[in-house]
Amino acid sequence: MAISFDKALGIHQYALEARVKRAEVLANNMANADTPGFKARDVDFQAVMQRAQQAATGFEMARTNAGHMDTSSGAPDSELLYRTPHQPSVDGNTVDAQQEQTRFMRNAMDYQASFQFLNSKFSGLTKALKGE
Amino acid sequence: MSLGSIFDIAGSGMTAQSLRLNTTASNIANAETASSSTETTYRARKPVFAAIQQSLLNPDSQGLAFTGEQGPGAGVRVEGIVESQADLQMRYQPEHPAANEDGYVFYPNVNVVEEMADMMSSSRSYQMNVDIMNTAKSMMQRILTLGQQ
Secondary structure, three states, rough: OOHHHHHHHHOOOHHHHHHHHHHHHHHHHOOOOOOOOOEEEEEEEEHHHHHHHHHHHOOOOOOOOOOOOOOOOOOOOEEEEEEOOOOOOOOOOOOOOOHHHHHHHHHHHHHHHHHHHHHHHHHHHHHHHOOO | OOHHHHHHHHHHHHHHHHHOOOOOOHHHHOOOOOOOOOOOOOOOEEEEEOOOOOHHHHHOOOOOOOOOOOOOOOOEEHHHHHHOOOEEEEEEEOOOOOOOOOOOEEEEEOOOOOOOHHHHHEEEEEEEEHHHHHHHHHHHHHHHHHOOO
């Protein structure tokens, strides 16, 4: 009987991946904090996790051709949404640097949490293998 | 899509902000550069920022063509540097060596107060990008310890 890492690790590997993706989007927002007309974006974390869960249960439609449409709860970037600005700016930029920074920090914390979970999964597996 | 691209994104932000700081320094340094004609007078320079779209870098990624949607983006770039179209300052200084036949000297259209505000804004944005890079670095170092006892 082989060990299925996918089953052993559960959702945490996808969560970690989603955190990395979100960090990238937020970093891009902050890099464009002074770009006129730039619209701040964010990842809908729930949608990403739902997609990951669907993929894990294996009840999604297979795409055997590049021309096939993605039927899982939306296109690859449908969870990438635009932020509603709290106050409009003259140049059309919707990045609020402080808010983005807060979110980025929070995301980094959540990333650490996901990492911790994943790490303890691995140490659990190691313990099981050693039989201590 | 990885932690590595955060370095590129934050790096592009730092490059853009330091270029903005450069133009600010140049503008303030030349704030009092007098000249005898409107053509040769220094004009305030401003960088124009634009977002880099991932789909432009990698057109066949993810096949987003028919949704019209673009990827998360890949940082910022400086599209160019434009000269301010504001009016030049004309001062009557007949004793100035650069005065024209009517006794007028032209001074640049640099607004020093505006430039100072710009300087603060760009240095703050620069700091923010450095912070992001630091966080991404610690996230990356963290993932390298995965599975270690």
